[in-house]
Structures are given as structure tokens and as C-alpha cells.
């Protein structure tokens with residue numbers, strides 16, 4: 279579609295930023311680009327040695343990049359998964375290269391035990407192992423199929439802890455909208471009760487003892503190509519493609 283006078287097409291925006299569409303994967307548009315560098319997700323540069331191949335590897339998405347169209351476009355999914363998520367994994371593998379004992383822990387276990395992480399790699403682990411775990415959860419709860427609303431014990435718990443489903447949806451929407459800059463909005467379990475929280479950057483709820491059940495990525499790289507500055511529209515849309523069976527499985531595990 280031809281852009282309106284005075285507005286730039288997506289291709290022109292990328293050109294002005296000196297980026298090809300594919301290159302956006304290593305540094306998302308706008309302010310998130312600088313933030314990515316701050317948080318350890320930027321490319322380490324052409325002279326850096328290749329990242330170790332482990333301990334982490336990029337998990338299969340399990341469904342095609344176009345599976346969530348039109349809510350999340352295929353290009354965003356491909357860049358998000360194959361570039362951004364991969365960058366977190368590569369940077370996490372670099373950080374953990376000298377600490378094989380830490381690398382043998384699952385990402386979730388490591389995030390729950392940040393006190394064991396040496397100070398020299400603590401920021402890199404927080405940002406990149408957090409980024410890995412957060413995105414792995416995100417892909418899972420967006421697996422196509424499943425019910426579009428919570429059912430059974432999870433629905434009952436939502437009603438008990440939020441009053442009703444609409445209040446929960448309003449709270450998570452507000453948490454996503456209120457998160458300044460980049461981060462996540464979450465439905466979490468803590469002491470077998472549910473609540474909504476948000477975290478900055480790639481901080482994981484696991485670092486504070488919460489069990490994440492559902493996460494909404496509100497980094498611009500998650501929505502900018504399709505929704506530009508309309509974060510609330512993206513949040514409402516992405517909530518419509520949540521697979522509540524997957525959230526329910528996480529809820530059941532957290533309640534054990």
C-alpha cells in the first residue's frame with residue numbers, strides 16, 4: 279500500500295535506520311535498538327568469535343511462522359524467533375562458556391538461583407538466559423489450537439483471585455500498557471495464588487519466586503512491523519491467540 283504523504287513505508291523506515299528487514303533481527307526498531315545493546319542482546323561485532331553451540335539451542339517453534347496470521351505476521355514471527363531468540367541463546371552460551379556447572383542447569387533453574395551466578399556474568403545471564411526462557415514460554419503458550427478461554431480449575435482460580443475473567447484481562451492489559459520501554463506482562467502463580475505482574479527488559483518472574491504461566495512480550499520487536507506504536511491493539515490481539523490448554527498445563531504444574 280502506498281504510504282500517505284508525509285508518512286514512511288516500512289521499507290523506508292528500515293532504510294532510514296540503515297537496516298534491511300532481515301537485519302532487524304539483531305536490533306529492533308526505534309528505542310529498542312539502543313536498549314538491546316544495553317541489555318546484551320546486540321551483535322557482539324564481526325571480530326567476535328562464534329558463540330558456543332551449547333548449552334542452549336534454539337527450540338523448534340513447533341508451528342509455521344504464518345500460523346498466527348493475521349494477529350502476528352509471519353515476518354515478525356520469523357525475525358523474532360530465528361534472530362532475536364537466537365541472539366539471546368548465543369549470548370547466553372557465550373556467558374556460560376566458562377561455567378559448565380551453571381550450563382548444566384535448566385534456564386529456569388538458573389534464573390531461580392541467580393545468587394549462584396558470578397557477578398562477572400550476572401547481567402548477561404539475567405538478560406540472555408531470561409530472554410531465552412521468556413521466549414520459549416511465549417512460543418509455547420501461542421501454540422495454535424486449544425481453547426480461547428481458561429477452563430476448569432484455572433478458570434475457577436482466575437475468578438477467585440481476580441473476581442472475574444474481564445478483570446483479569448483488564449489487569450494484564452494495563453500491566454502491558456504501563457510497562458515503560460521494553461519488557462513483559464505476566465500471569466503468574468505465587469503461593470498457589472494468581473496475580474498479574476510486569477517485568478522490565480528480559481527479567482524473568484522466576485528471579486523473584488513467581489511461576490510464569492502466561493507472558494506477553496511487549497518489546498517493540500514483538501509487534502512493531504504490524505502494529506507500529508499501537509501496543510494496546512497488539513496486546514488485545516495476542517490475547518486472542520493464547521492457547522489456554524498450554525497455560526492450564528503450567529497452572530496445574532504450579533499447583534502441585
Ligand SMILES: [Fe+2]
Pocket residue numbers: 358362413495497499500
Ligand atoms: Fe521478544
